[in-house]
Amino acid sequence: MPKEPELSFFQQLMAFASLAGLGGVVNYLTTIKTGKKFKWSSFWIEFICSAFVGVVFGLFFVATDMPIIMSLAGAGVAGHLGTRSLMMLKDKYGLKDYER
Numbered sequence: 559m560p561k562e563p564e565l566s567f568f569q570q571l572m573a574f575a576s577l578a579g580l581g582g583v584v585n586y587l588t589t590i591k592t593g594k595k596f597k598w599s600s601f602w603i604e605f606i607c608s609a610f611v612g613v614v615f616g617l618f619f620v621a622t623d624m625p626i627i628m629s630l631a632g633a634g635v636a637g638h639l640g641t642r643s644l645m646m647l648k649d650k651y652g653l654k655d656y657e658r
Contacts, residue, residue, distance in 0.1 A: 562625060562626060562627070563626060563627075565626060570616065570620065570626065570629075571613055571616070573616075573630055573633075574609075574612045574613045574615075574616030574617075574629070574630065574633040575609040575610075575612055575613050576609075577612060577630055577631075577633050577634035577637065578608045578609050578610075578611060578612015578613065578615070578616070578633045578634055578636060578637025578638075579605045579606075579608050579609040579612065579637060580634065580637070581608055581612065581633075581634045581635065581636070581637030581638030581639075582604045582605050582607065582608025582609070582637045582638065582640060583601070583604070583605055583608075584638055585604065585608070585637075585638050585639075585640060586600065586601055586604040586605075604640065607640055607641060608637035608638070608640050609637065611636050611637055611639070611640055611641060611643055611644055612633035612634065612636050612637035613633070614636075614644065615632055615633050615636035615643060615647070616629050616630070616632070616633035616636075618647070619632050619633070
């Protein structure tokens with residue numbers, strides 16, 4: 559088994575955001591394949607939202623003592639799912655929406 563890489567906290571955040579952002583790009587490109595027109599604004603919105611979701615999930619995985627390689631993979635998948643993965647996490651733990 560290869561040795562676990564040692565990443566600083568900042569490196570972990572950047573890795574989570576990068577892999578999740580790439581997951582979001584893949585998700586966006588698959589919607590383009592279905593015939594939707596490419597828009598740069600949609601591309602960047604998908605990338606930024608996916609990066610945010612990946613960081614949230616990556617931190618969640620680290621907090622549950624998951625190995626960093628698995629945390630990075632999970633962040634990438636969460637980024638591909640985008641905000642849908644946040645709703646899944648919210649439903650799993652029975653979190654309610656904030657009422658204004």
